[in-house]
Structures are given as C-alpha cells and as structure tokens.
Amino acid sequence: MTSTLRTIAVCLLAFGATTAFGQATLTVTDTSTQTISRFIYGHFAEDLGRCIYDGFWVDDSMKVPRKDRIRLDVVEALKRIKVPDLRWPGGCFADQYHWSDGIGPRAQRPTRVNTTWGMIPDDNSFGTHEFLELCGLIGCEPYIAGNVGSGTPQEMENWLEYLNYGGKSTLSAQRAANGHPAPYKVSLWGVGNESWGCGGSMTPEFYTDQFKRYGEFCKDYPGTHLKKIASGPNSDDYHWTEVCMQRIPAWDMYALSMHYYTVVGDWDHKGSATRFGEDEYFTGMRKCMFMDTLVRKHSAIMDKYDPAKRVALAVDEWGIWTDAEPGTNPAFLYQQNSLRDALIAATTLNIFNNHCDRVRMANLAQAINVLQALILTKGARMVLTPTYYVFELYKVHQDARWIPISLNSPDYTYNGQSIPAVNASASRDQQGRVHISLVNLDPNKEVTVSANIQALHVRSMSQEVLTSAHFTDINTLDEPNKIRPLASTAEPLSGDSLSVTLPPASIVVVELRP
The missing domain is CATH 2.60.40.1180 (Golgi alpha-mannosidase II)
Structure with a gap:
C-alpha cells in the first residue's frame, strides 16, 4: 500500500x-x-452522585473483585476500550475541592459537604492516591482539574510539587510517607473548570489574568512537562475563545477546553432518557450535530492567533444530558442510556475524528452512573451501555492516521426539517x-x-x-x-x-x- x-x-x-x-x-x-489522537477518546469521573462513591469506589464489604476499594470489573471494562485518560475531580466539584483533604490515613481525613452536587457529606476516602491508583489499574493518564475558583496559587503549586517532585522536600517526603515514594509525573493539568460559571462566574478577561497568575506557579518538575489546559468557552461563547487566544500565549497553553451538551428540551426540562418519540429523537440528532459548527467556529478563531495549531481544542465535557431517572436524587444526574445515545456518541466521535488537526482531546461525561455513562451499576451488578459499545467499536481509530472524507449524504427529514442521514x-x-x-x-x-x-x-x-x-x-x-x-x-x-x-x-x- x-x-x-x-x-x-x-x-x-x-x-x-x-x-x-x-x-x-x-x-x-x-x-x-x-x-487521530487517542485522547479524543478520553473519559470523565467527577465526584458527583454515584460516579466515584458506589461507582469506582465501593464499600469494602461488597462482594466484587476489588483492589482496596476500587472495583475491578469496572476497571477491566475500561481497559478493554483503551481509555487514554480520565478527568478528575471535576467538573464543578474541582473548584471546591482541596487536595490536602484527600491524602493521609483515611480515618483522619476531614468530612466535607459536597455543596455542588446534592449537599451530601464526602469523607474524602477517595483522594489523590486512590485516583492515581485507579488510573494505573486502567492504564490511562490522569487528567487533574485544579482549583481556581476557591483555591489559591499556593495550593495548586503545592499539589503539583506533591505529585511530581522527585527530590527532597517536605511535600515529596509526605507523598512517600503516604505510600508513593516515586513522583507520579502527572502531565495533563486543568487550570480551573467552567470559570465562566460554577468555577467562579468570571469574565474571560478576568479568567485569562487568573490563568496567567496560577499558571506561573504550575512548574515543570524534572521528568514531567506540564500540559496546562485553560478553562474555555461554554458552547457557542466565541468571545471567550477570542479573549483567551488573544491574551494567553500559545506556548503557555497546551489546550483550550470547550463544553457542549446535547439537551433535547431546555435546561429546566431536558427530556426523558427513555420515553421519547421521533420528534425528540430528531431534535437530539440535530442538536448533537451542532458540535461540528462549534468546532469549526472555535477553530477558526484559534487559527487567527495560532495558525500552527500548537493549542489543542479539548472538548472535555460532552454528551447527552437528560432529566434524572424518576425516583433517583436529581442532583446525582443518573440517567439511562439508549440506542439514541449511542448514535449521538458515534456521530460526535466522527466529528472529532474529522477535526483531529485541532481537536486532540475530548472527555465524555461521565464514566459511571452519571449523564451519558459507559457503565451503570447497582450493588454488585453492572451493565455496559450502548455508548460503551460505541467506544469499543471506535477504538480502532485511536492514534491511527486520519483519512479525509467528503460525504454528500441523503437527508433524514422529519416534520419539514432535514439533517444528513449518514x-x-x-x-x-x-x-x-x-x-x-x-x-x-x-x-x-x-x-x-x-x-x-x-x-x-x-x-x-x-x-x-x-x-x-x-x-x-x-x-x-x-x-x-x-x-x-x-x-x-x-x-x-x-x-x-x-x-x-x-x-x-x-x-x-x-x-x-x-
């Protein structure tokens, strides 16, 4: 050939x-x-609902294969689809999370209130070491979102030293005392999350100053080059992208994030995950395909300031968001997963593949029991969703050479509206x-x-x-x-x-x- x-x-x-x-x-x-970067096929695990607790991290009395309290049947399922990276601790939770709460003997860790997702107590038994153990078991890279909203530059600097410094210091000695003498060498680092909203309700001008301030203290420790990911726009906020690209040097930013969810209804009534007709099905497909417009328009702005495409567009939250399943805590965002969701996932991944020159990271929201999950669990039982199987089919594209295509598709028409069928x-x-x-x-x-x-x-x-x-x-x-x-x-x-x-x-x- x-x-x-x-x-x-x-x-x-x-x-x-x-x-x-x-x-x-x-x-x-x-x-x-x-x-096609394998990191397009990344996933997301926020401390939200039953994603971490009762998802990845289970009670030590549960009769499932475990490493410590990490559920190994879930790990094996994620290994099969070659998950390249896992994003944690949020999401909105990232900007209320203080990393020092989640290290050291578990019995001595403080219990905090998760004010973002349901006002429930969090005993911090799943913290930095547990997350990095999980990533090691899956065989994926950790992607950590640092706290800009309620944290300080000093706190972020200390976390990175704790994670990545291999020499003699108080923080590296503390890491060793907590069971990991060698540095973790965490590279993927989010400087805040959704800073336009739950991460601080900032303007893009204010956020870019914060990115440069916090970023100044995010150091490259020996053996680890830090890839800083800026908190980018919400959906079609093109002004946010313009300001970030104007004010943050390309050499200082590995990627700019962008978030977009397919919401069939409105944010107050998003629609059911399982009870819908062809009208809502069609609307979901049409809104899903808006991702292509978003990627094109944000990429065009990025091209003005970064024609060499040094900065990746990281769509690190995407997927369909429906109303929570009846009878569940609405703050836990638990939803079922249908063939419709699989078609949305496959279509979105095709869009990312075809824009792989700029889209080099993406993270489906979320891995277990939250939003468009890959896996649903109930006690010791688990089920793989239709979306999971899309990632199983599409893993053949990871790190493969992209082949450009041009498609002139017939239309799928419903109620006078049309979208490409294929x-x-x-x-x-x-x-x-x-x-x-x-x-x-x-x-x-x-x-x-x-x-x-x-x-x-x-x-x-x-x-x-x-x-x-x-x-x-x-x-x-x-x-x-x-x-x-x-x-x-x-x-x-x-x-x-x-x-x-x-x-x-x-x-x-x-x-x-x-």
Whole structure:
C-alpha cells in the first residue's frame, strides 16, 4: 500500500417502503499525515452522585473483585476500550475541592459537604492516591482539574510539587510517607473548570489574568512537562475563545477546553432518557450535530492567533444530558442510556475524528452512573451501555492516521426539517487496515453503501453493527445484551466493488484489510 491519492466513490441508496431514498457519494482521500489522537477518546469521573462513591469506589464489604476499594470489573471494562485518560475531580466539584483533604490515613481525613452536587457529606476516602491508583489499574493518564475558583496559587503549586517532585522536600517526603515514594509525573493539568460559571462566574478577561497568575506557579518538575489546559468557552461563547487566544500565549497553553451538551428540551426540562418519540429523537440528532459548527467556529478563531495549531481544542465535557431517572436524587444526574445515545456518541466521535488537526482531546461525561455513562451499576451488578459499545467499536481509530472524507449524504427529514442521514469518519492503522465508521441516523430507512475500492487493493473485509429494533431500546441489569456489536454478514467482494447495508438507526464499522 502506497501513500498515493486514493479515492473511494461510494453510492448510498436508501430505500423506504417502496421508494429509493436517493444517492450520495463518499470520497476518501488517503493522503493525510494527521493522526487521530487517542485522547479524543478520553473519559470523565467527577465526584458527583454515584460516579466515584458506589461507582469506582465501593464499600469494602461488597462482594466484587476489588483492589482496596476500587472495583475491578469496572476497571477491566475500561481497559478493554483503551481509555487514554480520565478527568478528575471535576467538573464543578474541582473548584471546591482541596487536595490536602484527600491524602493521609483515611480515618483522619476531614468530612466535607459536597455543596455542588446534592449537599451530601464526602469523607474524602477517595483522594489523590486512590485516583492515581485507579488510573494505573486502567492504564490511562490522569487528567487533574485544579482549583481556581476557591483555591489559591499556593495550593495548586503545592499539589503539583506533591505529585511530581522527585527530590527532597517536605511535600515529596509526605507523598512517600503516604505510600508513593516515586513522583507520579502527572502531565495533563486543568487550570480551573467552567470559570465562566460554577468555577467562579468570571469574565474571560478576568479568567485569562487568573490563568496567567496560577499558571506561573504550575512548574515543570524534572521528568514531567506540564500540559496546562485553560478553562474555555461554554458552547457557542466565541468571545471567550477570542479573549483567551488573544491574551494567553500559545506556548503557555497546551489546550483550550470547550463544553457542549446535547439537551433535547431546555435546561429546566431536558427530556426523558427513555420515553421519547421521533420528534425528540430528531431534535437530539440535530442538536448533537451542532458540535461540528462549534468546532469549526472555535477553530477558526484559534487559527487567527495560532495558525500552527500548537493549542489543542479539548472538548472535555460532552454528551447527552437528560432529566434524572424518576425516583433517583436529581442532583446525582443518573440517567439511562439508549440506542439514541449511542448514535449521538458515534456521530460526535466522527466529528472529532474529522477535526483531529485541532481537536486532540475530548472527555465524555461521565464514566459511571452519571449523564451519558459507559457503565451503570447497582450493588454488585453492572451493565455496559450502548455508548460503551460505541467506544469499543471506535477504538480502532485511536492514534491511527486520519483519512479525509467528503460525504454528500441523503437527508433524514422529519416534520419539514432535514439533517444528513449518514455521517462517517475513516482512518488507517499501523497495520495498514482501513476502518470506516458509518452512522445512519434515519430510524426508518436503511442505507445501502456501494463502493469502488480498486485503489485500496483490498483482500478481505469484515464489519460490525450496533443497532436495535427501536431507538429507545436500552441495556438493563436483567437484559444486559439487548444492544451490543454484532459481526454482520457483508456482501462478498465482487471484483473492485464493496457493498455495505446500514440498518435504520445504526452504527457500522467496516474493516478493509490489504
């Protein structure tokens, strides 16, 4: 396989009851040198609801495999999808968290009130060492968000010395006394979180001064280069991005964060996670696709000040946010997870893949029992959600070479509004295999994909599909395998032709082997 220009012309024919849905083309140009960073596939674990406590960190009497109180069946599930990094302790909680509360003998740690999420007591039994042990077990990098809202530069400086200094000092000796003589070498570091809101209700002008003030005391200790991530805009606040890029030097900022949630209703009535019709389904898909507009517009602003793209756009909170499940604490943000959510995840990851020149970090909110979770638990039982399986299918894109695509898709039309029915992204891994991830958002019609693959010299192919009978379908503790990837029978290769059928409301990942 050479790196010469390759084009796959794909004809998409969708069929309704009796009428052809139309035709479109997908063009793939295999000349890119861009890499899809594995950190696009990151996750988020806030001290919120049942994510940490009763999620990752369980009572020592619970009869599940554990390391200390870390739940190992959860760890193994996250290892399988190659989680690259985990963000902690927040979220909004980060700007009320004081790291020294969570070190030392657990019986001596203070109990604080989590004023952000439910006014509940927090015994701080899960702190710095426990989080870094969790990351070590998963095999991922820690991404820590420091406290700018209620903390001080001194507090942040001390935390970093405690984490990363390997020489002789009071703080490094304290770390050793607490069980870890070697420095942790934490690199990914958030300087605050949502500073425009729960992190301090700041203006961008004030925040950029705070970033430079706090950042001055965030040191590179020997063996660890700190990657400082600035608290960026809320959704379409393009002014915030403009000010940050104007006032913070590119050399001082590894990434600028951006947060966007798919909210089907409004913030007071977000909609149900399980009881919705095609009207809300369509709205969810349309709002999910707004991520592409956000990335394009924020990237354009960043390009003005950083044409070399030194600063990454880190979408470190994203996903669908619905009303909490009935009967649960609304402050815990526990929601079920349907096929709709999987389609949102797959579409969003396709967007990130296709903007991998600027989007080099992202973190789904959140890993367990909160918002668009990968895993739901109840006591000793756990279930993997449809969203989990999207990350399992898409892990083939991690650190693979991005292949640009151009898609002219047929429309999915509902109630006079239209969005593209199909979205896609593609990459080539280090073994030369091409993976094309295709999403059909139309819940009523299948799409047949036909391709001329002569230039790829394909010897064989396989495909997996994730779908279900209805977009409200979910996995439950009693029916955990309702939605999971299945190897599907592909049309046999016929000369240089490829044919793939996308069922209604489905995700299909095709592997083409040279």
